[in-house]
Amino acid sequence: MTLSGPFALEASNLGKSGRTRARLMDAAVDVFAREGFQAASVNEIARLADVANGTFYVHFRDKDAIAAEVAYGITREIARQIDEAMSQIDGAAERFSFATRQFIELATTQPMWGWVLIRSAWIVPELNHRVETYLSSDLKRGVKQGIFNREIDPFIVDAISSMILSALAARLRGDAGEEAGSRVSELALCMLGFPVSEAKALAWSAITLQDFSTNVLPRAPKP
Amino acid sequence: MTLSGPFALEASNLGKSGRTRARLMDAAVDVFAREGFQAASVNEIARLADVANGTFYVHFRDKDAIAAEVAYGITREIARQIDEAMSQIDGAAERFSFATRQFIELATTQPMWGWVLIRSAWIVPELNHRVETYLSSDLKRGVKQGIFNREIDPFIVDAISSMILSALAARLRGDAGEEAGSRVSELALCMLGFPVSEAKALAWSAITLQDFSTNVLPRAPKP
Amino acid sequence: MTLSGPFALEASNLGKSGRTRARLMDAAVDVFAREGFQAASVNEIARLADVANGTFYVHFRDKDAIAAEVAYGITREIARQIDEAMSQIDGAAERFSFATRQFIELATTQPMWGWVLIRSAWIVPELNHRVETYLSSDLKRGVKQGIFNREIDPFIVDAISSMILSALAARLRGDAGEEAGSRVSELALCMLGFPVSEAKALAWSAITLQDFSTNVLPRAPKP
Amino acid sequence: MTLSGPFALEASNLGKSGRTRARLMDAAVDVFAREGFQAASVNEIARLADVANGTFYVHFRDKDAIAAEVAYGITREIARQIDEAMSQIDGAAERFSFATRQFIELATTQPMWGWVLIRSAWIVPELNHRVETYLSSDLKRGVKQGIFNREIDPFIVDAISSMILSALAARLRGDAGEEAGSRVSELALCMLGFPVSEAKALAWSAITLQDFSTNVLPRAPKP
DNA sequence: CATGAATGAGACTTCATTCAT
DNA sequence: CATGAATGAAGTCTCATTCAT
Secondary structure (H helix, E strand, O other), X not given: OOOOOHHHHHOOOOOHHHHHHHHHHHHHHHHHHHHHHHHOOHHHHHHHHOOOHHHHHHHOOOHHHHHHHHHHHHHHHHHHHHHHHOOOOXXXXXXXXXXXXXHHHHHHHOHHHHHHHHHHOOOOHHHHHHHHHHHHHHHHXXXXXXXXXXXXXXXXXXXXXXXXXXXXXXXXXXXXOOHHHHHHHHHHHHHOOOOHHHHHHHHHOOOOOOOXXXXXXXXXXXX | OOOOOXXXXXXXXXXXXXXXXXXXXXXXXXXXXXHHHHHOOHHHHHHHHOOOHHHHHHHOOOHHHHHHHHHHHHHHHHHHHHHHHOOOOOOHHHHHHHHHHHHHHHXXXXXXXXXXXXXXXXXXXXXXXXXXXXXXXXXXXHHHOOOOOOOOOHHHHHHHHHHHHHHHHHHXXXXXXXXXXXXXXXXXXXXXXXXXXXXXXXXXXXXXXXXXXXXXXXXXXXX | OOOOOHHHHHOOOXXXXXXXXXXXXXHHHHHHHHHHHHHOOHXXXXXXXXXXXXXXXXXXXXXXXHHHHHHHHHHHHHHHHHHHHOOOOOOHHHHHHHHHHHHHHHHHHOHHHHHHHHHHOOOOHHHHHHHHHHHHHHHHHHHHOOOOOOOOOHHHHHHHHHHHHHHHHHHHHOOOOOOXXXXXXXXXXXXXXXXXXXXXXXXXXXOOOOOHHHOOOOOOOOO | OOOOOHHHHHOOOOOHHHHHHHHHHHHHHHHHHHHXXXXXXXXXXXXXXXXXXXXXXXXXXXXXXXXXXXXXXXXXXXHHHHHHHOOOOOOHHHHHHHHHHHHHHHHHHOHHHHHHHHHHOOOOHHHHHHHHHHHHHHHHHHHHOOOOOOOOOHHHHHHHHHHHHHHHHHHXXXXXXXXXXXXXXXXXXXXOOOOHHHHHHHHHOOOOOOOHHHOOOOOOOOO
């Protein structure tokens, strides 16, 4: 009855067990996004996934376990798509800017994934970790390329990722429009020592963001 | 038995009722800091405050009510102290930088207050609101003074406050030292269009931060 | 602020203590009427009486105690008024009919008293007892007068008083109008062996019910 | 341990879930009978049913829900048995008289059901409603048959049902014996315009009440 | 007498988790 | 694997009652 979400689609070629598991993960994304991790209840996840509550425990040890899996799945998928989309881009600044903008638009297309990233960031440290790992690698590349003149350490990566999440939140709340990605990207480039005019040019350059809504990440249908 | 926290000290001259209320608020800060708002239980707050669980409801309608009071109390107190400490400072950049550094050190002196600000920021919007209001006023002053050349809107205020909170978190986790305030302040000034060298100069200038540990805000003893 | 109820009026010439006590009783009537005895809370009674909750226990041992007092007060007052109004009436049937009708109208004028009688009848047996005592005496008089040819025992008194209370309830709910008293009185007279036509004549005779609304029992003002 | 009550017996052929549900309903009857609806606690019902307190909520949303079910179950069962027992009786007066007597004896056989009917009558209006519906239909039949010369409206139905309940209460308290049914039936017939002698004849005629104690409705054992 | 803060037992309810089917 | 009833700990909140002021 409930149409499938991203994980279920991805698992459509797996066995029944795999598909049930995927349905649970999609349901968990939904509930986490709406209620936050703490307030989410296993029963509600199971109900949304259209399985008995006991079935949850066939697939996951507990709520923490599914949260970790979901976090892993979301970040892996998002990273994969962004990586793929910018495989041709070489400049660190361009890569960073593109990735930031793409990330925000991607998470806006899948609002539940976006909310999970935001709401669970402080609770499932795994999430932050992975996001920052991806971020870190491009920033360090920029230093090597002599483009960024700041030392890249966890502190600054943290600061930038916080800013990006705050931009994403504004976008999801509807307080910011499509410009959110460019704005936060510009700000971050400034922070990294980029001259303002260049930062602006880069962050607002007309790039074609990949449209995932009809492609890899189908829009999750509302029940 | 339990040594008193900041609210209790402030209320030491009030009647018995006011002191109990203050003890509950100190206890709430403690629990919110350790467990986060959602996981905090009224019963634990009462236990920590050394009162019967029913007593909680003599003073607060529910958890939301005490959270709002605590948020109000913390931000009011911090704002008051920072305002007082920088009453002589006039330049917007100096004020911003000083306030940021002072804020982080202050919240480090009262780690529980710091954690409450961080952990509850997304759940008690009141908190963010108030922090951003204070931030906003100095930023706008800078624009009027012609020092910052960016338009100040909620989006950028949000971005900066996220960064500051991320720096505070790093500081509280022990991942950053006293330099945290200066670092994040420098980054933010860059974002606001400040030339890097000046940003650095301002953010790292030797200022005397007011020492609140022996003054207004006594360090809360750990249980 | 709160205008006084019947008990308070009656006690207006007593000392402060007596007046507080009366205010509590009026408040109790109100709360019992609205919520029923079980759901009534001492705190609400005290709040309505405009005294501190502790004050309640200065005057009454517990909720049962005030319930008994209220029951006693209400039945005593109602009985007194009905007795007074029918002091000139001698025939048992007339007395019974008049009393029944007067009782229902009286309790309709003081709806809270009415509701207390109904809602508490099963819980404070004292109440029923007293009502039935008054009832019983006129019924037995009728037997002595040779008017009623049924033996009067608790069973039939109970049956009649149940019927009267059910009529009162219908009246208070608005499901019956002023005819309620006459209807139930007629039914009861039939039960007692009265020929139907005479029962009807008696029960519907034009009598002047005493108007208590401007006399002894002032209408309780709504807060 | 706990012997089963009527609902449990009826459900003995259902699945485990149905049997637990029935045990809860029997327990609820017991508690409602002893304490009344308001004072009854869900926990006590669960304890009596020998299940964990949480189990209650697997089967019923709350106390209201189980009360409604119990009310429905009791009235349906009693009505079914009475209907069955008097399927051969046609005269309205005979039917009314028989039903009244049967009802009281039935509820005396299952004292807890009786007490629930009495104690909850004012609180679960559903109960009264259903009882009065059954009553009403025979009374109206009598009017059609030209036997009763009173108009049947809710007022008189209410009055009669109150009397019957008061008789039942007397019976359950032990203040009345087996004659209770006949007495109240006679009184009601008089009220309905029946000549006294005929009322007496009918109400006291030797009829065989069905003995449910060894038949359909086994006597609930006292704990 | 009056106050009202404090108490703590106990009510309701939710929910992660287990387990027999 | 899937089910869903059952569990019981834990949380929220109420309220009759006490007691120091």
